Amino acid sequence: MPHALETRVLLEHAEDPRLATLQGYKELVDGYSTLEKAYRSMEQDEVLKALEDSGLRGRGGAGFAMGKKASFLPRGDMEKYLCCNADESEPGAFKDRELMQRNPHQLIEGIAIAALAAGIGRAFIFIRGEYDRQADILDAAVLEAYEAGYLGEDILGTHRNLELVVHRGAGAYICGEETALLDALEGKRGNPRLKPPFPAVQGLYGGPTLINNVETLSNVPRIVAKGADWFRQYGTEQSPGTKVVSISGGVRRPGNYEISLGLPTRDLIYELAGGPLPGRSVKAIYPGGSSSPVLTAAEAMDLPYSFEAMAEAGSMLGSGSVIVADDTVSIPHMALRTARFYHHESCGKCTPCREGTNWTVKMLERVVRGEATPMDLDIISSVQENIMGHCLCVLGDSMAMPVSAMVRKFRGEFEQVMAAGEAEHGIDPHLVVDLSPEALGAAS
Amino acid sequence: MTPVDGAGASNPNLPVDRAVTVGREPSSSPEQIPQLAEVDCPPELQERIEALMARYPERKSASIPALWAVQERYGWCTPEGIRQAAAVMRVTPAYLESVASFYDLLHTSRVGAHRIEVCTNISCWMRGGDELLDAFRAAAEGEDVFVTGFECLGACDIAPMASIDQRYFGPLVPGEAQTAIDQLLSEDAVLPEKSLERRPLAGDTEVPR
Amino acid sequence: MSHEKREVTVTIDGREVTAIEGEMLHDAARKGDVEIPVFCYEPKLGAPVGACRMCLVEIEGIPKLQTSCSTPVRDGMVVHTRTDQVKKAQNAVVEFLLVNHPLDCPVCDKGGECPLQDITQGWGPGKSRVIDEKRHFEKPIELSPLVAIDRERCILCYRCVRFSQEVSEDAQLQLLERGDRTYVGTFDDRPYVSPFHGNITDLCPVGALTNYTYRFRARPWDIEQAGSVCTLCPSQCNVSFTVRDEKVKRVLARENPGVDDGWICDRGRYGFEMFAAAERVTEPRTKGGTKVSYEDAIARAAAGLAARDGKVAAIVGDASNEEGFLVQGIVRGALHSPHLDSRPAAGPGIDAILDLARPELQATVTDIDDADVILVLGTDPLQSSPILDLRIRKAIRRSGARLAVATERPTALDGGAEAIARYAPGQASYFIGALTAAVASGAENVATPLAESLRDAGKIVIVWGERLGASATNELLGLARALDVDGPKTGLSDGFSAHQQVGLLEVPEVANARGLREAGVLPDAGPGLAALAVNGYGTEAIREALIDRSLDGLILVGVDPLRDFADTSRWEEAINAASFVVCFSTFATATAAKADVLFPLETHAEKDGTVTHPDGRLQRVRPAAGRPGDIRPGWQTLANLSLALGHDTGVTSQPTAFAALTAAVPFYASITESNIGGRGIRWQETESGASVPDAGIASADARSRRVSGESTPASGTSTAAPGAATDSPDTQRDSASAEAVAAPGAPELTLGTYRDLWAGPITELNPPLKFLKPSQRLELSPEDAERLELAPGDPVRVSQGDKSIDATVTVHERIPAGVCFLAEGIAGANANALLNGHQVNVQIEKRSEVPA
Numbered sequence A: 001m002p003h004a005l006e007t008r009v010l011l012e013h014a015e016d017p018r019l020a021t022l023q024g025y026k027e028l029v030d031g032y033s034t035l036e037k038a039y040r041s042m043e044q045d046e047v048l049k050a051l052e053d054s055g056l057r058g059r060g061g062a063g064f065a066m067g068k069k070a071s072f073l074p075r076g077d078m079e080k081y082l083c084c085n086a087d088e089s090e091p092g093a094f095k096d097r098e099l100m101q102r103n104p105h106q107l108i109e110g111i112a113i114a115a116l117a118a119g120i121g122r123a124f125i126f127i128r129g130e131y132d133r134q135a136d137i138l139d140a141a142v143l144e145a146y147e148a149g150y151l152g153e154d155i156l157g158t159h160r161n162l163e164l165v166v167h168r169g170a171g172a173y174i175c176g177e178e179t180a181l182l183d184a185l186e187g188k189r190g191n192p193r194l195k196p197p198f199p200a201v202q203g204l205y206g207g208p209t210l211i212n213n214v215e216t217l218s219n220v221p222r223i224v225a226k227g228a229d230w231f232r233q234y235g236t237e238q239s240p241g242t243k244v245v246s247i248s249g250g251v252r253r254p255g256n257y258e259i260s261l262g263l264p265t266r267d268l269i270y271e272l273a274g275g276p277l278p279g280r281s282v283k284a285i286y287p288g289g290s291s292s293p294v295l296t297a298a299e300a301m302d303l304p305y306s307f308e309a310m311a312e313a314g315s316m317l318g319s320g321s322v323i324v325a326d327d328t329v330s331i332p333h334m335a336l337r338t339a340r341f342y343h344h345e346s347c348g349k350c351t352p353c354r355e356g357t358n359w360t361v362k363m364l365e366r367v368v369r370g371e372a373t374p375m376d377l378d379i380i381s382s383v384q385e386n387i388m389g390h391c392l393c394v395l396g397d398s399m400a401m402p403v404s405a406m407v408r409k410f411r412g413e414f415e416q417v418m419a420a421g422e423a424e425h426g427i428d429p430h431l432v433v434d435l436s437p438e439a440l441g442a443a444s
Numbered sequence B: 001m002t003p004v005d006g007a008g009a010s011n012p013n014l015p016v017d018r019a020v021t022v023g024r025e026p027s028s029s030p031e032q033i034p035q036l037a038e039v040d041c042p043p044e045l046q047e048r049i050e051a052l053m054a055r056y057p058e059r060k061s062a063s064i065p066a067l068w069a070v071q072e073r074y075g076w077c078t079p080e081g082i083r084q085a086a087a088v089m090r091v092t093p094a095y096l097e098s099v100a101s102f103y104d105l106l107h108t109s110r111v112g113a114h115r116i117e118v119c120t121n122i123s124c125w126m127r128g129g130d131e132l133l134d135a136f137r138a139a140a141e142g143e144d145v146f147v148t149g150f151e152c153l154g155a156c157d158i159a160p161m162a163s164i165d166q167r168y169f170g171p172l173v174p175g176e177a178q179t180a181i182d183q184l185l186s187e188d189a190v191l192p193e194k195s196l197e198r199r200p201l202a203g204d205t206e207v208p209r
Numbered sequence C: 001m002s003h004e005k006r007e008v009t010v011t012i013d014g015r016e017v018t019a020i021e022g023e024m025l026h027d028a029a030r031k032g033d034v035e036i037p038v039f040c041y042e043p044k045l046g047a048p049v050g051a052c053r054m055c056l057v058e059i060e061g062i063p064k065l066q067t068s069c070s071t072p073v074r075d076g077m078v079v080h081t082r083t084d085q086v087k088k089a090q091n092a093v094v095e096f097l098l099v100n101h102p103l104d105c106p107v108c109d110k111g112g113e114c115p116l117q118d119i120t121q122g123w124g125p126g127k128s129r130v131i132d133e134k135r136h137f138e139k140p141i142e143l144s145p146l147v148a149i150d151r152e153r154c155i156l157c158y159r160c161v162r163f164s165q166e167v168s169e170d171a172q173l174q175l176l177e178r179g180d181r182t183y184v185g186t187f188d189d190r191p192y193v194s195p196f197h198g199n200i201t202d203l204c205p206v207g208a209l210t211n212y213t214y215r216f217r218a219r220p221w222d223i224e225q226a227g228s229v230c231t232l233c234p235s236q237c238n239v240s241f242t243v244r245d246e247k248v249k250r251v252l253a254r255e256n257p258g259v260d261d262g263w264i265c266d267r268g269r270y271g272f273e274m275f276a277a278a279e280r281v282t283e284p285r286t287k288g289g290t291k292v293s294y295e296d297a298i299a300r301a302a303a304g305l306a307a308r309d310g311k312v313a314a315i316v317g318d319a320s321n322e323e324g325f326l327v328q329g330i331v332r333g334a335l336h337s338p339h340l341d342s343r344p345a346a347g348p349g350i351d352a353i354l355d356l357a358r359p360e361l362q363a364t365v366t367d368i369d370d371a372d373v374i375l376v377l378g379t380d381p382l383q384s385s386p387i388l389d390l391r392i393r394k395a396i397r398r399s400g401a402r403l404a405v406a407t408e409r410p411t412a413l414d415g416g417a418e419a420i421a422r423y424a425p426g427q428a429s430y431f432i433g434a435l436t437a438a439v440a441s442g443a444e445n446v447a448t449p450l451a452e453s454l455r456d457a458g459k460i461v462i463v464w465g466e467r468l469g470a471s472a473t474n475e476l477l478g479l480a481r482a483l484d485v486d487g488p489k490t491g492l493s494d495g496f497s498a499h500q501q502v503g504l505l506e507v508p509e510v511a512n513a514r515g516l517r518e519a520g521v522l523p524d525a526g527p528g529l530a531a532l533a534v535n536g537y538g539t540e541a542i543r544e545a546l547i548d549r550s551l552d553g554l555i556l557v558g559v560d561p562l563r564d565f566a567d568t569s570r571w572e573e574a575i576n577a578a579s580f581v582v583c584f585s586t587f588a589t590a591t592a593a594k595a596d597v598l599f600p601l602e603t604h605a606e607k608d609g610t611v612t613h614p615d616g617r618l619q620r621v622r623p624a625a626g627r628p629g630d631i632r633p634g635w636q637t638l639a640n641l642s643l644a645l646g647h648d649t650g651v652t653s654q655p656t657a658f659a660a661l662t663a664a665v666p667f668y669a670s671i672t673e674s675n676i677g678g679r680g681i682r683w684q685e686t687e688s689g690a691s692v693p694d695a696g697i698a699s700a701d702a703r704s705r706r707v708s709g710e711s712t713p714a715s716g717t718s719t720a721a722p723g724a725a726t727d728s729p730d731t732q733r734d735s736a737s738a739e740a741v742a743a744p745g746a747p748e749l750t751l752g753t754y755r756d757l758w759a760g761p762i763t764e765l766n767p768p769l770k771f772l773k774p775s776q777r778l779e780l781s782p783e784d785a786e787r788l789e790l791a792p793g794d795p796v797r798v799s800q801g802d803k804s805i806d807a808t809v810t811v812h813e814r815i816p817a818g819v820c821f822l823a824e825g826i827a828g829a830n831a832n833a834l835l836n837g838h839q840v841n842v843q844i845e846k847r848s849e850v851p852a
């Protein structure tokens, strides 16, 4: 049963396995009724307006207003595309997986309605290759939708068409970046493209393209069915709606929780996820996936969980994935894990990211081995600064932001770890350091 | 004044490459777009790739799916398989190899009959992902099973977890690695209790460490 | 297609710069003398990729720094390139680039001419904070037999890979792996082989890609760069020779948008080692190889030729305009003979040549760039003028030009063509006639699909091969006229000459064909294409006249008939029949061995002279390297020979030779060495360009006859000699078709031949390119291969009458049944041996033994 603090809208009836079938979707949540209504009786502008009025912000990371983005697509007869971003590869994020696995038709219906809003005739779901099972589920659901006449040519006899193809990736985080996704979908290496031109103007195969996250699109049917006001009753002024939040790391009940945005972060962690494991305490969190600047427990707990509050606190809500580091976690090691991820995933196209990530990893490795000096911490910070704002896409920044936050906020711990490592390597025998988690507590 | 160290004059110690004196021979033949007739593509593979190409407005879009098909057929993206796909798609094998080598799940060198990816990213690492990887490595020793550490697989709720032949399992303890590999090799269902599919909707139950 | 170019003003570092709207900021800055460092930016490689991040600048109103290589200028933009924020970014990028760079500059061939070094010094932080291990690769390894790759030095600017993708379109060179593990490589570690791949060594901004032919051979301070023109093919690409100790050590591209776009092919880049081949003729010789002094040789040659006054003929091939001009002076002025030619086979008559020389019918190389349709007719540019292949690809890729191809043999461009027609060898004129009929009157025939491509095109460029032959060339003029009459009259764009919407660009058989013709090396025209009182014999007629002894002496300049001309045995007979042969040759060829007096020729690295590009651009070949041995300039030897024959040309130097040429060719009159400059000048664009003579038969009447489909008498009859074969008109014109090929089941196949890019001394006498030496392959259609029970790789004997050569079978899907192809000029198995000037059929017989 959902927790009292949860607000299940997207995950309504999600515990029921029948929801994944067309029949179940129709029976349990009146599925596809919005599609029928929209296709049969609504004009493109009407649908678009509902989306714009709702203030729905993208759930993939950047938080850009979805309706507005759809309105950027030029009108006209040219071939336009919709790409659903189901690449979900950011450490800490696993909400799209749940939404696709448990409620695939909600996504398909959302795609079909969004396509209508932007005059699009061809859509793709780009799903990460690791989500094989979820891709199978989507494939089956898409087939059902085609058979029921919700996809394909002349949908429900309305002379409107939509082709939908599930395209599996093959293991590369960068493909979640929207323009890299387009390259991957065009059969190339997933390298981000220069912007401008933005995809809304020139995207897939050079045509105008709308790219949205799975969760963003999953919100579409209900917004169009129930209206912007209904949607805005949830969340805050600037972060309307509900959000599926993935919580993981040092908590008792890791998992996806759908909340009304603006819920106190403390409730999210302590009430929904059950708080830290017995005998431990929360030291720091990534509030919005591994690319969000780390907040100390003290900074984070009293913040409402919303786009604006996280931004004000110098971090971000991103994809809405909270990773909790408890007091046993060594922040320098966590910084190294984080950097390693971005180093591994950097596409290599642009210099600051390709070289900055590998250099940062090498330096952090020296830190944890005790082969570094405090000056190296300054170099690490300066390298993060040199990455930020200089890359082709924001993958580089995505490492630089959390790493520099960690070095800044936990500098004492870095110095301790360096010293401890030195001791271990016999560099400085006079230094005796307590390596216990207690001794390595947060610097905050 | 004599120039320092041969500067300005021919330095007799500098080697002249044999390209200049006798010419070099290529180590193997260059590879352009192979003709279908040369590559001996199995008909099922050819049909499958052609069907994949038909799904997209531009045939090149099918390159990742086509490479998946090659990998399924041969266990990995073999040079021969890549040439076959290239002949069907009318692209150079170099193009497909370039694409394949970009992606972590496409293998351009031999891997085992089974593939296990163990997540070692932040959330899984916090809950013992490294130890789990070690356990899988040890258990797979000498078997036709490919084990690798992997970045976040999008299942931090079941950390520490592993993807075994493209299906998710977790949370796992190191001891379960051996069990999983035994089951895999004897073609039994792998750790049925730990399958992600069995997991109720998040928040409905507690996941023990 | 109007390209409105609006001017805008931008302020860069406080300076107002006028730029063209849409131009990239980096280029605009350069106009204001502000240099912004770049690595990945290279407009020739297509759209900017913005990868290296070296070019970040601050633009007022935009919070983040922007890459100037990819930001188009807008009016009123205010840009800063030297603020602290920008400097910090530049320092950062340089530091990042060096994180994994080995800094092995002391042993790096790029040292001293390395953009990475220069930019590090100019824009880098000046010190390194990196103490960590760098990435390692095996270094250097063979990327191809000509190019070494040192992956440790690579900064992943992707220029080389983009070249392979976007310019040569071979897609063989690729990036492999991801992130900082990325490296440049090929499929399965195969060698990278494309006819243009050497360009990647010019593009590489570090020492990652180096030429084996240049490794460790010189340092920048040891060398001189000398700009010249490559005359190894009609493309006449502009090059720069790297010279050390008077010898060429390297050839670089020297960008000239009107000619080559800054690319050269591997022939031009790596061919230079043959300049020093042991086979090089380095002093005058008499028969049997005895070396003699120039004075002695000239005296002997003069005596021998004078004794045959009136009965001497000359054939000129590889020669400058001045050399050609001097040869025609010798033949006509000193030896009183009208017989000379510069074409390997019977060509069109002077009327057609004059028609083709009309400036308004002339397409330039740059016209290809904005053509709506390009028709490639009777030539494979890749084999005969490689740089045009790249140019045509570029037009298709970048400007959406449409391509139609009509050839006997499949071409390298087929893949990009929207319409392809194959006609049988010898059927070119019928095919073009059919095409003309389809264009002019909408006739339904085999050429209709091609005609459809040409229909509503605003600007058509026809790239045609001299190989088409005389009567097809006449038909070509009819086609051009038909297109002009019926084409839409709107859409005229600049850059296209006068009133025509159709332009012709020839791919001739020899490098300076146009220059030689215009200098008067034709049987029916003198210098300036002037009409003659008496016409002489053309190449084939000269051969027949030698055999029947109506001619007796022969001057050969830069030609090797025994290798390059059709019907080898008949040529052998002709040269043997000549009682006196003077030969000018670069190498000791079989032909040269038959000379009574043999003079050496300079290579284009040694020569001083002018050449004329097929589009009329006069270019200057400048001496870059020393002449080996006792070689003297060609103009000098020829002028002295002329003098010894009592014909004083007044030529005492290259400038006087040039002056004599321009004085004799009215439409060259306003060309001077200074207006030729480094880029050349098209005579059509000079004041004197209008003095080109009118075509005598260029009357509407003659054309309407062609268009209406009546048979045309073969032109150039004056060149026909006793027994000489020209393509004879046929009555079955209406059936002109790709199917007009021997019916399946016939025991014989029609033979077509082609000039292989790699046949000849370029691969035989030049070690670096030896690996490309072609072997004779018999190319067959799959149908014929099946019918004859032949599989790829089978050894066969191909015979025509009592002549035969050996070859290996290849099967090609795009060859129509009934025809087969062999390459010309291949030592030992030369297709020229089977030809006789007519369309020939061959028998094919499988050999049991495998060729060695």
Ligand SMILES: Cc1cc2nc3c(=O)[nH]c(=O)nc-3n(C[C@H](O)[C@H](O)[C@H](O)COP(=O)(O)O)c2cc1C
Binding pocket: A057, A058, A059, A060, A061, A062, A063, A064, A066, A085, A086, A087, A088, A089, A090, A173, A174, A175, A176, A177, A178, A179, A211, A212, A213, A214, A216, A217, A393, A394, A395, A398
């Ligand atoms: C490196 C990188 C990775 C990203 N990964 C994802 C992803 O996995 N899923 C996703 O929806 N958006 C991802 N994004 C954000 C997308 O670029 C894009 O903003 C988003 O798909 C837009 O959808 P939305 O507006 O619905 O959020 C990523 C961005 C970057 C820079």
Ligand code: SF4
Binding pocket: A174, A191, A192, A345, A346, A347, A348, A349, A350, A351, A353, A354, A391, A392, A393, A394, A395, A396, A397
């Ligand atoms: S920031 Fe990283 S991932 Fe993004 S383009 Fe640059 S190298 Fe690629």
Ligand code: FES
Binding pocket: C037, C038, C039, C040, C041, C049, C050, C051, C052, C053, C054, C055, C056, C067, C068, C069, C070
């Ligand atoms: S030159 Fe602009 S990013 Fe490389």
